[in-house]
Amino acid sequence: MVLSGGGAKGFAHVGVLKVLEEAGIPIDYIAGTSIGSIVGGFYAMGYDANTLEKIVKSQDWATLLSDQVDRRYIPVFDKHELDRYNLSFPIRSKRVSLPSGALSGQNVQDLFSYLALDYQNVTDFSKLPRSFLCVAADIETGKEVVLKHGYLPLAIRASMSVPTAFSPVDVDGRLLVDGGIINNFPVNRCKEVGADIIIGVDIQYGLRDKKELQSIPDVVNQLVNLMSYRKSEENKKLVDYYIKPDIKGYSASSFDAASADELIKRGEEAARKILPQLIHLRDSLHLKPNPIKPEKIPSLDRNLTIERVTVDGAKNQGLNYFLGLLDLDPPQVMTVRQLREGIKRIYGSGNFDYVRYRLLGDQNKTLHLTVKERVHDRLNLGIHYDTDRKAALLINTTFKNSRKTGAKLSMDAILATNPAFAVRYTVDNGWKPGLFAGASIHDETISQYVNGDKSSLVNLQLYKAQLATHSVYFDAFRVSLGAELEHFNVESVIGAIPADVNLSNQTLLNYYAQIDLDQMNRAYFPTVGWKLLGEAKIVTDNGWLLNEGNPFMPVKLNIQFAKSFGSRFTILPSAKGRIIIGSGEPVYYKSFVGGVEQTDYLNAQVPFIGLRRMELMTRNVAVGEMDFRFRFWESIYLTLNTNLGFYGNDNDFLTKGDVLAGGGVTLSYDSMVGPVELMVSSSNISNEPSVFLSLGYWF
Numbered sequence: 001m002v003l004s005g006g007g008a009k010g011f012a013h014v015g016v017l018k019v020l021e022e023a024g025i026p027i028d029y030i031a032g033t034s035i036g037s038i039v040g041g042f043y044a045m046g047y048d049a050n051t052l053e054k055i056v057k058s059q060d061w062a063t064l065l066s067d068q069v070d071r072r073y074i075p076v077f078d079k080h081e082l083d084r085y086n087l088s089f090p091i092r093s094k095r096v097s098l099p100s101g102a103l104s105g106q107n108v109q110d111l112f113s114y115l116a117l118d119y120q121n122v123t124d125f126s127k128l129p130r131s132f133l134c135v136a137a138d139i140e141t142g143k144e145v146v147l148k149h150g151y152l153p154l155a156i157r158a159s160m161s162v163p164t165a166f167s168p169v170d171v172d173g174r175l176l177v178d179g180g181i182i183n184n185f186p187v188n189r190c191k192e193v194g195a196d197i198i199i200g201v202d203i204q205y206g207l208r209d210k211k212e213l214q215s216i217p218d219v220v221n222q223l224v225n226l227m228s229y230r231k232s233e234e235n236k237k238l239v240d241y242y243i244k245p246d247i248k249g250y251s252a253s254s255f256d257a258a259s260a261d262e263l264i265k266r267g268e269e270a271a272r273k274i275l276p277q278l279i280h281l282r283d284s285l286h287l288k289p290n291p292i293k294p295e296k297i298p299s300l301d302r303n304l305t306i307e308r309v310t311v312d313g314a315k316n317q318g319l320n321y322f323l324g325l326l327d328l329d330p331p332q333v334m335t336v337r338q339l340r341e342g343i344k345r346i347y348g349s350g351n352f353d354y355v356r357y358r359l360l361g362d363q364n365k366t367l368h369l370t371v372k373e374r375v376h377d378r379l380n381l382g383i384h385y386d387t388d389r390k391a392a393l394l395i396n397t398t399f400k401n402s403r404k405t406g407a408k409l410s411m412d413a414i415l416a417t418n419p420a421f422a423v424r425y426t427v428d429n430g431w432k433p434g435l436f437a438g439a440s441i442h443d444e445t446i447s448q449y450v451n452g453d454k455s456s457l458v459n460l461q462l463y464k465a466q467l468a469t470h471s472v473y474f475d476a477f478r479v480s481l482g483a484e485l486e487h488f489n490v491e492s493v494i495g496a497i498p499a500d501v502n503l504s505n506q507t508l509l510n511y512y513a514q515i516d517l518d519q520m521n522r523a524y525f526p527t528v529g530w531k532l533l534g535e536a537k538i539v540t541d542n543g544w545l546l547n548e549g550n551p552f553m554p555v556k557l558n559i560q561f562a563k564s565f566g567s568r569f570t571i572l573p574s575a576k577g578r579i580i581i582g583s584g585e586p587v588y589y590k591s592f593v594g595g596v597e598q599t600d601y602l603n604a605q606v607p608f609i610g611l612r613r614m615e616l617m618t619r620n621v622a623v624g625e626m627d628f629r630f631r632f633w634e635s636i637y638l639t640l641n642t643n644l645g646f647y648g649n650d651n652d653f654l655t656k657g658d659v660l661a662g663g664g665v666t667l668s669y670d671s672m673v674g675p676v677e678l679m680v681s682s683s684n685i686s687n688e689p690s691v692f693l694s695l696g697y698w699f
Contacts, residue, residue, distance in 0.1 A: 001020075001027045001029070001030045001031070001040070001190075001198070001199045001200075001201070002030075002031045002032065002036070002185065002186060002187045002190050002198060002199070002200045002201070002235075002239070003030070003031070003032040003033075003035075003036030003037075003039055003040045003201050004032075004033060004036050004184055004185040004200075004201065004202045004203050004204055004232070005032075005033040005034030005035055005036050005037075005160075005178065005179070005180035005184045005185075005203075005204075006034070006035055006036075006180075006184075006203035006204055006205075006247070006252060007034070007035055007162075007251070007252025007253060007254075007255075008035070008061075008250065008251070008252055008253060008254040008255045008259060008260075008263070009035070009203040009245075009247045009250055009251070009252060009254070009263060010034070010035030010036060010038070010039055010203055011056055011259070011260045011263035011264050011267070012201070012203055012245035012247065012263045012264065012266055012267030012270070013035070013036065013039040013040075013201055013203070013267060014039060014049055014052045014053050014056060014264050014267060015245070015263070015264040015265060015266065015267020015268035015269075015270075015271065016201050016243055016245070016267040016268070016270065016271040017039075017043060017048075017049035017052065017267075018049040018050065018053070018264075018267075018268055018271075019267075019268050019271035019272055019275060020049075020199070020271060020278070021048060021049050021289075023275060023278055023279055023282065024282060024287075024288070024289045025199075025278050025281075025282055025287070025289075026287055026288065026289050026290045027043070027130055027199075027290065028130065028131065028195075028290070029130065029131040029132070029133075029190060029193060029194075029195050030043055030044050030130055030131070030132050031132070031133045031134065031135075031186050031187075031189055031190040032134050032135075032159070032186070033134065033135045033159055033178075033179040033180050033183060033184050033185070033186055034159055034160045034162070034178050034179065034180045034184070035160065035203075036134075036201075037134035037135070037155075037156050037159035037160060037179075038112075038156055038159075038160060039052065040132060040134065041132055041134065041152060041155075041156045042055070042115060042116075043130065044125070044128045044129065044130040044131065044132035045115075045116060045118075045119055045128055045129060045130075045152075045295050046128075046129040046130075046292050046293065046294060046295030047115070047294070047295045047297075048294045048295075051294065051295070051296070051297065053264060054297075055115070055297070056260055056264070057257065057260055057261075059111075061255035061256070062255070063107060064107050064108060064111060065103075065107075065108065065255065066103060066107065067103050067104050067105070067106045067107065068107070069106070069344060069347055069348045070344060070348075070521070071518075071520065071521055071522060071523070072475070072476065072519065072521070073341070073344040073345045073347070073348030073475055074348045074350075074475065075348070075349065075350075075428060075472060075475050076472060076475060076476055076477065076478045076516055076517070076518050077426060077428065077472070077478060078350060079518050079523065080518075081396075081398070081410065082350075083523035083524075083697060083698075084380075084382045084394060084396075084697050084698070084699040085380040085381060085382045085394075085396070085697065086381055086382050086383055086673055086674065086696065086697065087380065087381040088378050088379070088380045088381075089378060089379045089380075089381075090375040090377070090378055091375070091377035091378060091379055091397075092375055092377075096379050097375075102164060102165065102166055102167040103165065103166050103167065104166075104167050104353045104354040104372075105157055105161070105166050105167070105169075105354070106347055106354050106355065108157060108160075109153065109154075109157050109354065109356055110340065110343060110344075112152075112153035112156055112157060113153045113356065113357055113358070114298060114336070114340060115153075115297065115298070116152050116153045117298040117302075117336065117359070118295070118298065119152055120151075120358055120359040120360065121360060121361070121362070122152060123149055123150060123151070124148075124149055125147075125148050125149065125152065125155075126148065128152075129290075129292045129293075129295075130290070130292070131193070132148075132152075133146055133147060133148045133186075133189060133190075133193065134146075134147050134155055134156060134158075134159040134179065134186075135147070135159060135179030135182070135183050135186045135189060136155075136158040136159045136161070136169075136171070136176040136177065136178070136179040137176065137177050137178065137179050137181050137182045138174050138175065138176060139163075139168050139175050139176065139177045140174070140175055142182075143182075144179065144182045144183050145171075145174060145176055145179070146186075146189050147159065147171070148193075150171060150172065151358060154169065154171060154356070155171065157169055158171050158176040158177075159176075159178065159179050160178055161176065161177045161178050162177070162178045162180075163177050163178065163181065166178075167353075180228060181227045181228060182227065182228055182231065183228060183231050183232075183235075184204060184228040184231070184232055185200065185202055185204065185228075185231075185232040185235045185236070186235065187200055187235035187236070187238040187239055188234070188235055188238060191238055197240050197241075197281070198238065198239050198240050198241070199239070199240065199241040199243065199278075200235075200236070200239035200241070200242050200243065201243045201244075201245070201267070201270075202232075202236070202242065202243070202244050203245060203247055204225070204232060205225070205247070206225070206229070207222065207225055207226070207229055208222055241274055241277060241278060241281075242274075243270050243271055243273075243274060244270060245263070245266045245267045245269070245270040246266050246269070246270065247263070247266065250262075250263060298336055299336065300335065300336050300337035300340070301335050301336070301337065302335060302336045303333050303334070303335055304333065304334055304335070304336060304339060304359065304365060305331065305332075305333050305363060305364050305365060306328060306330050306331065306332055306333075306334060306364075306365055306366075306367050307330055307331050307361070307364040307365060307366060308330050308331075308366050308367070309322065309323060309326070309328065309330055309366070309367045309368075309369065310366060310367070310368045310369070311368075311369045311370075311371065312368070312369070312370045312371070313370055313371040313372055313373065314369075314371050314373065315373060316373060317351065322346060322369060324430055325342060325345045325346045325349065326339075326342035326343075326345070326346070326367075327342060328342065328367075331364070339357070339367070343355055343357055345475060346369075346371070348475065350374065351373065351374055351376070351400070352371045352372060352373060352374055353372040353373070353374050354371065354372050355369060355370075355371050356369070356370045356371070357369050357370075358370075376398075376399065376400035377397075377398065377399045377400065378397070378398050379395075379396070379397055380394075380395075380396040380397070380398065381393070381394065381395060381396070382394035382396070382696070382697055382699050383673070383696050384674070384694070384695065384696040384697060384698060384699060385693075385694065385695045385696060386692070386693065386694035386695070387691070387692050387693050387694070388595070388612075388613045388692075389416055389417055389418065390416070390417050391416065392414055392415065392416035392417075392699070393414070393415040393416070394412060394413075394414050394699045395412070395413045395414075395415070396410060396411065396412050396413075397410070397411050398410045398411075407425075407426070407427045407428075408424075408425070408426045408427075408428075409423070409424070409425050410423070410424045410425075410426070411423045411424075412699075414442070414699065418442065418443040418444055418445060418601070419442070419443055420440065420441065420442030420443070420601075421440065421441050421442070422438065422439070422440035422441075422442070423438065423439050423440070424436070424437070424438040425437045425438070428472060429471075430471075430472055431471050431472065431473055432471065433469045433470070433471055434469065434470050434471065434472070435468075435469060435470075436466065436467070436468040436469070436470055436480065436482065437466065437467050437468075438464075438465070438466045439464065439465045439466070440462075440463075440464045441461065441462070441463050441464075442461070442462055442601065443459065443460070443461050443462075443491075444459075444460055444461075444462060444588075444601060444602055445457055445458070445459050445460075446458040446460070446587065446588065446592070446602075446614060447612075447613075447614060447615070448495065448497065448617070449612075449615050449616070451687070452615075452685065452686055452687035452688075453687070455495050455496065456493065456494060456495025456496055456497055457492075457493070457494040457495060458490065458492075458493050458494075458497070458503065458587070459490075459491045459492045459493075459494075460488055460489060460490050460491060460588065461488075461489045461491055462486065462487070462488055462489075462588075462602075463486065463487040463489070464484060464485070464486050464487075465484065465485045466482055466483070466484040466485075467482055467483055467484075468480045468481060468482025468483070468512075469481055469482065470482075476517055476518060476519050477515070477516070477517045478514075478515070478516045478517075479513075479514070479515055480512075480513065480514040480515075480516070481512075481513050482511070482512055482514075483509070483510065483511050483512075484509075484510045484511075484512065485507070485508070485509055485510075486507070486508045486509075486510065487505075487506070487507045487508075488505060488506050488507075488508075488586065488588050489505050490503060490504065490505055503586070503587050504586070506541070506586055507541065508539055508540065508541055508546075509540050509541065509542065509543045510537050510538060510539045510540065511537070511538045511540075512535060512536065512537040512538070513535070513536050513537075514533075514534065514535045515532065515533070515534045515535075516532075516533055517530075517531060517532040517533075518531040519531060520560075520562060521562075524670065524674070524675045524697075525629070525631075525637060525668070525670055525675070526562040526570075526572075527562055527564040527570050528562055528563065528564055529561075529562050530559070530560060530561045530562065531558075531559070531560055532557075532558070532559045532560075533556075533557070533558045533559075534555075534556065534557045534558075535554075535555070535556045535557075535603075536553060536554075536555045536556075537553060537554050537555075538551050538553050539551050539552055539553065539554070539585070539589065546584055547584055549584060550582055551582060552580055552581060552582030552583060552584055552585050552589075553580070553581040553582055554578060554579070554580050554581075554585070554589060554591075554604070555578065555579050555580075555581065556577070556578040556603075556604075556606075557575075557576065557577055557578075558574070558575075558576040558597070559574060559575050559576070560572060560573070560574035561573050561574065567631075568630055568631045568632070569628075569629070569630055569631075570628075570629045570630075570631075571626065571627070571628055571629075572625075572626070572627040572628075572629060573624075573625070573626050573627075574624070574625045574626075574627075575622075575623070575624050575625070576597075576606055576607060576622075576623050576625070577606060577620075577621055577622035577623060578591040578604070578606050578620070578621055579591075579619070579620040579621075579622075580619045580620060585619075587617075588602065588604065589604060590604065590617045590618065590619065591604060591605075591606055591617070591618050591619060591620065591621050591647075592604055592605045592606070592614035592616070592617055593605075593606050593608050593611060593614070593615065593616040593617075593618065593621050593623075593645070593647060593660070594607070594608050594611030594612050594613055594614055594615035594616055595607055595608070595611065595612065595613030595614060595615075596609070596613075596679070596692065596694075598698035602614075606621045606623055606645075607623070607625075608623055608643055608645060608660060608662060608683070609625065609641040609642075609643050609662050609663060609664045609679075609681045609683075610643070610660075610661075610662020610663060610664060610681045610682050610683030610684075610686060610690075611660075611662065611683055611685070611686065611690075612690055616647065616660075616685070618647045618648060618649060618653075619648070619649045619650075619653075620647060620648055620649065620650075620651070620653045620657070621645060621646070621647040621653070621660075622645060622646050622647075622653075622654060623643055623644070623645035623660070624643065624644055624645070625641070625642065625643035625644075626642050626643070627639050627640065627641050627642070628640045628642075635669060635670035635671070636667075636668070636669050636670075637666075637667075637668040637669075637670070638665070638666070638667055638668075639665070639666040639668065640663070640665060641663055641664045641665070641666060641679070641681065642662075642663040643660075643661075643662055643663065644659070644660065644661050644662075645659070645660035645661075646658070646659060646660070647660060659684070660683060660684065660685070661683060661684045662681060662682060662683030662684065662686075663681065663682070663683075664679050664680055664681025664682065665679070665680055665681075666678065666679040667679075673695070673696055674695070674696040674697040675694070675695075675696075675697070676694070676695050676696075677692075677693070677694050677695075678691070678692075678693050679691070679692040679693075
């Protein structure tokens with residue numbers, strides 16, 4: 001049997017196989033290119049058509065065909081960094097380069113290795129339950145490469161490496177790409193290995209006429225088809241039973257669930273058209289189905305005994321680095337699930353373009369990792385606009401010390417109405433104590449409101465230096481202890497300031513403890529998970545006292561949950577608050593209530609829907625919020641925001657303080673350049689509804 005390439009249209013191959021199995025047609029040898037190599041390779045391992053259909057329909061193809069790593073496996077201190085950028089450029093040889101634009105295929109390779117778990121030791125593809133070959137192309141020589149030996153998941157990955165979409169794959173020193181550019185329907189290769197009777201399934205479109213060439217992708221596809229068209233036409237003549245599913249209306253990128261269902265059905269329909277001929281063949285030759293025990297999808301709970309670990313491609317990380325991320329101390333038993341999670345943690349570290357694994361041996365296994373180190377130094381750009389801050393541009397450079405695991409230097413320059421500059425040096429040692437050192441300068445504006453109307457503006461500049469130690473647990477939870485030196489410089493005051501407001505230049509030496517946990521599945525529009533940020537700080541002016549009296553202590557806590565019901569509805573309960581223990585705090589250490597969560601540039605804000613940013617100034621505040629979000633069209637969301645709070649200057653503000661009640665409606669679009677949101681909100685102390693617009697990622 002020969003299966004052609006054709007991207008998502010290859011789902012039709014599964015439908016054809018279902019009919020052939022029903023009819024008891026034995027397949028002794030299977031050959032394929034690209035998607036044909038994927039379906040063919042796993043059929044050769046013993047997965048029957050029904051299992052292949054289950055695999056196809058259970059995948060999140062958008063994630064699978066990307067290098068996106070589950071956010072759970074990204075270190076917590078990287079999550080906040082990566083969630084800010086629109087563009088990222090590697091820096092090579094001290095020069096900014098363009099990104100390759102090609103995917104490494106990390107998620108695809110992980111799936112292939114998992115499904116081939118029982119065939120990790122097979123290097124001769126004729127030793128599989130069904131003999132197999134696939135076709136790739138050597139990008140250096142332009143020659144066709146027939147893969148009949150090697151590591152099966154990597155051979156399949158090479159055969160599907162569509163140029164410009166996926167990066168080439170190095171197999172035995174040859175740089176290989178999708179075989180479809182040379183031989184997309186490799187019937188001749190199946191003939192060469194001795195096949196007597198060939199069933200061919202062709203999902204190619206053929207060449208299009210000029211009326212159909214209306215876009216650049218159309219032209220590019222035509223050029224690719226031209227390269228293999230003549231070979232495919234020759235190979236059609238070698239087929240004994242030719243099956244051509246109806247693929248009209250579908251393309252190589254139709255990887256959605258509805259398309260998969262329909263293409264599998266169309267594959268079945270096409271196979272049934274020649275079923276009488278195939279049954280006649282079966283009966284005339286007295287053929288019997290192959291006595292192959294159907295392969296089962298490996299259990300994630302299966303135990304693996306790992307005797308040792310070896311690594312290829314890691315010049316700057318030692319073996320202990322990988323063992324730590326794998327949570328492995330050989331010899332040790334681990335489950336398949338734990339192995340895959342460990343691989344995701346290694347990839348999620350951001351230090352590698354890909355992480356591949358192979359299990360060698362029978363009972364006690366050697367785990368062999370192959371990695372490609374990523375260009376560590378990067379230039380990152382972010383853009384943002386919102387009603388409060390107006391337009392802002394983030395320019396970030398990040399440098400990782402490749403000679404010291406976990407060391408990273410990151411510098412921000414924010415060009416905005418309130419500009420900022422920050423530099424951070426971080427050493428991550430996992431659960432062992434690491435190091436954080438940082439310095440920043442940024443301008444801030446504090447508005448004073450009277451009866452909902454802005455009465456004054458205070459423009460100040462904040463200088464800060466920090467030194468801390470931290471520990472990170474399970475990539476999601478960070479505990480920090482540190483000290484910071486702050487200087488507040490009041491640059492200008494517009495309007496009248498109340499006499500009881502302490503507004504003067506001041507230098508402070510503080511000590512703080514912080515906990516930061518982030519288990520949300522997405523930074524924006526999460527559907528499951530939770531996050532928590534808590535901080536307690538002792539504020540002094542000499543390291544011990546404040547104005548010759550006792551220091552005060554601000555304590556802040558934010559916690560949020562996300563829970564989905566079905567694929568469209570999500571509730572997001574949250575609680576947030578800030579209190580000040582002690583007295584004598586300057587104005588910039590008051591609790592400022594109002595605005596959305598991401599606008600807390602002063603680290604003293606408590607968000608509240610219905611108030612403008614930092615509209616209310618107090619000492620103590622507690623807020624509960626419940627948001628109801630509905631996704632009603634692809635990436636478009638409508639959210640009902642509700643919140644209730646209590647505030648006051650005294651410790652009994654929860655029982656004797658003032659009440660805040662507010663809410664709003666938010667229309668959101670999850671765009672390519674970040675979230676676009678329009679919110680209309682009001683509260684019990686607002687004179688009129690407020691409108692807030694934001695575009696792009698927050699930083």
